[in-house]
Amino acid sequence: MALPFTYPSLLALLVIPLVLLVRVWRRPDQPVALPFDHVEARGGWTLRVVLNLAESLPPSVLVIAILVLAGPQQLGKPTTRRKLTNIEFCVDISGSMTARFGEGSRYDASMEAINSFLDFRTGDAFGLTFFGNSVLHWTPLTSDGSAIRCAPPYMRPENAPPGFGGTEIGKALLACQRRLIRQANAGDRMIVLVSDGFSADLSGGKADEISRQLKDNNISVYAVHISETSIPNEIVNIASYTGGEVFNPGDDTALKSVFERIDRMQPAELEKMAAESMDYFLPFCMVGLGLLGTGTLCLFGLRFVPW
Numbered sequence: 001m002a003l004p005f006t007y008p009s010l011l012a013l014l015v016i017p018l019v020l021l022v023r024v025w026r027r028p029d030q031p032v033a034l035p036f037d038h039v040e041a042r043g044g045w046t047l048r049v050v051l052n053l054a055e056s057l058p059p060s061v062l063v064i065a066i067l068v069l070a071g072p073q074q075l076g077k078p079t080t081r082r083k084l085t086n087i088e089f090c091v092d093i094s095g096s097m098t099a100r101f102g103e104g105s106r107y108d109a110s111m112e113a114i115n116s117f118l119d120f121r122t123g124d125a126f127g128l129t130f131f132g133n134s135v136l137h138w139t140p141l142t143s144d145g146s147a148i149r150c151a152p153p154y155m156r157p158e159n160a161p162p163g164f165g166g167t168e169i170g171k172a173l174l175a176c177q178r179r180l181i182r183q184a185n186a187g188d189r190m191i192v193l194v195s196d197g198f199s200a201d202l203s204g205g206k207a208d209e210i211s212r213q214l215k216d217n218n219i220s221v222y223a224v225h226i227s228e229t230s231i232p233n234e235i236v237n238i239a240s241y242t243g244g245e246v247f248n249p250g251d252d253t254a255l256k257s258v259f260e261r262i263d264r265m266q267p268a269e270l271e272k273m274a275a276e277s278m279d280y281f282l283p284f285c286m287v288g289l290g291l292l293g294t295g296t297l298c299l300f301g302l303r304f305v306p307w
Contacts, residue, residue, distance in 0.1 A: 006073060096167075192262065225248045
């Protein structure tokens with residue numbers, strides 16, 4: 001396989017050392033007249049070859065220099081990288097999320113579990129959306145989870161602005177869908193819905209319509225129902241139709257295990273990357289240094305004297 005170069009046009013300069021090498025090996029022998037008897041001395045064939053080899057070292061160094069300037073390249077080893085998954089957290093901050101759950105409120109347990117989930121999915125892109133009757137996109141899709149980790153104190157249900165007291169899951173899912181379509185250009189798409197209530201905007205066949213839209217856009221919905229009440233059928237249908245699942249943890253420990261199960265159900269995939277071109281200077285530099293050192297030593301005695 002031909003060795004690729006970054007600047008192949010520079011290889012035309014190889015004509016210069018080639019001409020020099022031809023001159024070294026094709027030049028005629030010059031008779032040497034000794035001053036005491038004016039008799040021509042014979043030129044030894046062995047000595048001539050040794051001298052020509054020594055004289056060929058500088059043009060050879062020039063060849064290496066031109067090759068290095070041309071930028072020799074080699075193909076690196078094919079690598080793999082983690083296939084990106086775009087995960088949008090859709091968290092309910094209605095008034096009912098202040099109810100007791102474990103050692104804190106439902107909201108506290110939800111955000112703590114989400115923070116733990118971020119550690120499971122290092123390398124994925126995460127977004128965070130809060131909803132009630134309104135929808136607020138808190139962070140865009142990013143692989144930096146620090147903004148999500150810092151969110152809990154600011155969007156507690158007690159601190160939520162007006163318009164977040166109720167629960168409209170359908171509106172929130174559609175808003176998350178638009179965001180994933182707009183921002184997630186590559187990789188899988190997933191919505192993790194965390195809520196504790198029934199949503200009136202999913203009745204009358206609206207849940208089926210939302211399910212179809214989500215599936216058409218390759219978005220899976222995993223729903224976490226943090227409440228002692230039964231899971232609304234509309235939520236179950238949406239999750240099932242889009243390829244997700246519904247969970248109903250009984251305490252904060254079970255809630256954390258839910259996110260571990262989601263991680264196992266959506267395992268990170270690896271994709272092969274094409275081999276990239278890399279600089280290939282090492283062998284040329286080693287040969288060049290060897291020739292340069294040998295040529296320097298030859299200057300102490302093995303050189304052509306034209307008289």
